[in-house]
Amino acid sequence: MTTAVIGLGLIGGTFALALKDEKISTSIIGVENNEIHASKALQLGLVDEVLPLIEAVKKADLIILATPVTIASEQLTEILNNISTQIVTDTGSTKLGLIEAIKNHPKRGRYVPSHPMWGTEFSGPEAARHNVLNGIVNIICDKNDSDEDALEFIENIYNRIGMRLVYMNSVAHDTHLAYVSHISHISSFALANTVLGKEKEEDTIFNLASSGFESTVRLAKSNAATWVPVFKQNKENVLDVLNEYISQLRKFKSALEKENWEYLNELIENSNEIKRVLDKNVKDENISLKQISKQVVSKK
Amino acid sequence: MTTAVIGLGLIGGTFALALKDEKISTSIIGVENNEIHASKALQLGLVDEVLPLIEAVKKADLIILATPVTIASEQLTEILNNISTQIVTDTGSTKLGLIEAIKNHPKRGRYVPSHPMWGTEFSGPEAARHNVLNGIVNIICDKNDSDEDALEFIENIYNRIGMRLVYMNSVAHDTHLAYVSHISHISSFALANTVLGKEKEEDTIFNLASSGFESTVRLAKSNAATWVPVFKQNKENVLDVLNEYISQLRKFKSALEKENWEYLNELIENSNEIKRVLDKNVKDENISLKQISKQVVSKK
Incomplete structure (x- = not known):
């Protein structure tokens, strides 16, 4: 499976490592506007290649959005505009803004909003860490608004990483x-x-x-x-x-x-x-x- | 050397352990109003006996005051009233109140105000810990107001526990x-x-x-x-x-x-x-x- 990780900072980098470590993803494409972060992520082996957003989205089975939440809101529409049946999730610390931004999008069902309750005070690709997501709570929001297969796919991946799933509506x-x-x-x-x-x-x-x-x-x-x-x-x-x-x-x-x-x-x-x-x-x-x-x- | 530790909580208990562990004190007398804490401290081996304040002071070479700072202020006068050449130190998180309370006392010089920069969020004798004071900053205040021999004695003990001494005036x-x-x-x-x-x-x-x-x-x-x-x-x-x-x-x-x-x-x-x-x-x-x-x- 090919995964596109959008945003190669602390969280994106840590998920990239988890997907590789658990052999969930054979190929990881990074998307990163900051060139220093992009080459650092390649050098650290977080991702196999770095591509522009749309190109990465088209090549990926799974898209993980891990940019700051306001940027993620904008990117999410663009991503949904460019997928067919691929599945999209995110890692943002707020959920309502992202969900509101695409609530009427025809591809809304392909998106499974999630929020892993993990982080450190450090940032950037160098801050990414191996084996830290096991046992961590991951909140999936408004699950009934995602397609059943998309939800099941994301649940399966987070379970394999060892995360503990909690369900919540986005307002709460x-x-x-x-x-x-x-x-x-x-x-x-x-x-x-x-x-x-x-x-x-x-x-x-x-x-x-x-x-x-x-x-x-x-x-x-x-x-x-x-x-x-x-x-x-x-x-x-x-x-x-x-x-x-x-x-x-x-x-x-x-x-x-x-x-x-x-x-x-x-x-x-x-x-x-x-x-x-x-x-x-x-x-x-x-x-x-x-x-x-x-x-x-x-x-x- | 016999030491009296007044107040057998987190800090008093931890100093009692350090004095024993470093073989600085062969006998430690505890003073503790709370009967449950007193018997717990005996049971845990923090102290060898528990005595009333004045009795303990009279038997001790060194007195360490580790009660809450308002109580310590009152006890300090009583302690200075009852010593001859013994040496007194304390562990309080504020210094000016204690020092003001005894600034004109004829035995002022026997008192060396100190503040070890260590603590945890736990309290009581069960919270006392071995080997935690090594490397910790201990602030000695208004050192010129202590007798030279008393200051040297206290510096020597804190050095043997491995504490790093910092000198400061009590207002600062x-x-x-x-x-x-x-x-x-x-x-x-x-x-x-x-x-x-x-x-x-x-x-x-x-x-x-x-x-x-x-x-x-x-x-x-x-x-x-x-x-x-x-x-x-x-x-x-x-x-x-x-x-x-x-x-x-x-x-x-x-x-x-x-x-x-x-x-x-x-x-x-x-x-x-x-x-x-x-x-x-x-x-x-x-x-x-x-x-x-x-x-x-x-x-x-």
């Missing part, structure tokens, strides 16, 4: 993701800017960064080319959560200003509940994933 | 720590509260928490008994940084509301600078630590 997906992922990034970006503002005065501050700071600020290494499009496409949800986040921070501010230590204690103890939830997550992973699939499917 | 310490540690905690606590608020509606959201969310929210597992006192003692600095943090978040909000994607891009790229700083930190660690020591000492 984008709301959930604003909470569990997008706001974490804004929280880290703003934290980095806060501390970097201070650095002008105190160059030494960073030597004191213990692991607590490093883990909280880790996502601030994530690149703008990926994240501006995500925030653009998920603007309303992200704004809702950001407003809620600022209002939660104001509660800490108010507790400090009023020296209301009981309230501060309550705010912290409330936040500690995250421990129970995350721990439950680890223990009951399989059960929860089954539950989530059922719940989400039943909502559709 | 508390400002720096608000930036590199205290705000990270508030950022995580508030993030957890934001997401937990949502959980009431969507029990399934947590199954989607990828590693990005988990690392950003990790510190929200930290306990209120430690952190309320820190915020209490470092109130003004923490409020300054929190205001700055909220104002940085408002920039993201404004960029989103105005759909000013260029500005959003700029905000993210600016935050990416943290990568350079944290990476520099790893590479130039030894040089920077020497620099920091010189700079801070010269400020005193």
Whole structure:
């Protein structure tokens, strides 16, 4: 089988490696506008050749779209315009924008929207990694809008890579993701800017960064080319959560200003509940994933 | 040598283990008001016996104060009232409050304020760990206010545990720590509260928490008994940084509301600078630590 991977960054490169490692795809064609990334991807063996978009699409059985979500929205129409029975999936962190862009396209059924819940703070083809997708949740959205054979084909491939499939409608997906992922990034970006503002005065501050700071600020290494499009496409949800986040921070501010230590204690103890939830997550992973699939499917 | 460790939680317990492991202390007396923690610490072998504060102080050559910082402030006076030539150090995340509390005490010189830059999100004696302090920065504050022999004694012990000593005045310490540690905690606590608020509606959201969310929210597992006192003692600095943090978040909000994607891009790229700083930190660690020591000492 021949696969076209559109966008040879962290995610596209990692999927290219997984398809090769699992012997799912014998030939991988890359599509990449950035020439440095393109030749790096060839050099690293992520892809066998690099071709222009339409040429790659026409030669491929499977097309995986892994460009920033705003670019992916534009490319998706072009891809669907140029396929016959091939199958298209994507890896974007927002889903509604992509799906809306092609909802009335005659080839809509060939597209299976998906979102693998994996990433690192690094970017570019050098960031691609072997053997990291096994066990990772991959969310398939609006599955009833894909052709049955296309859905089955994509499910089969993700299963062979070892991914755990979760089904969700695209509206719920984008709301959930604003909470569990997008706001974490804004929280880290703003934290980095806060501390970097201070650095002008105190160059030494960073030597004191213990692991607590490093883990909280880790996502601030994530690149703008990926994240501006995500925030653009998920603007309303992200704004809702950001407003809620600022209002939660104001509660800490108010507790400090009023020296209301009981309230501060309550705010912290409330936040500690995250421990129970995350721990439950680890223990009951399989059960929860089954539950989530059922719940989400039943909502559709 | 006999050591009294006051407060048998994560930090006190970890120092007790280090002193035993490095054969620095042959006998360790614990002081702990929480009876469950006290018997757990005995059972785990963190300490050889548990005694009331004054009794322990009188029997010890070295006293390590590892209770929450507001309690430590009160205990420090009581300890200094009851020592002759023994030496006292502490492990608190704020320094000015403790030092102010005893600045005119006739035994001030026997106290060497220190802050080991280590911790985890766990608490209690079960959270104590072996072999984790080696290579960790330990900040000694206002060193000229300690007796020369007491300072040397403490430096020697921390060196034997493998800690890297940094010297700083207590005012600078508390400002720096608000930036590199205290705000990270508030950022995580508030993030957890934001997401937990949502959980009431969507029990399934947590199954989607990828590693990005988990690392950003990790510190929200930290306990209120430690952190309320820190915020209490470092109130003004923490409020300054929190205001700055909220104002940085408002920039993201404004960029989103105005759909000013260029500005959003700029905000993210600016935050990416943290990568350079944290990476520099790893590479130039030894040089920077020497620099920091010189700079801070010269400020005193």
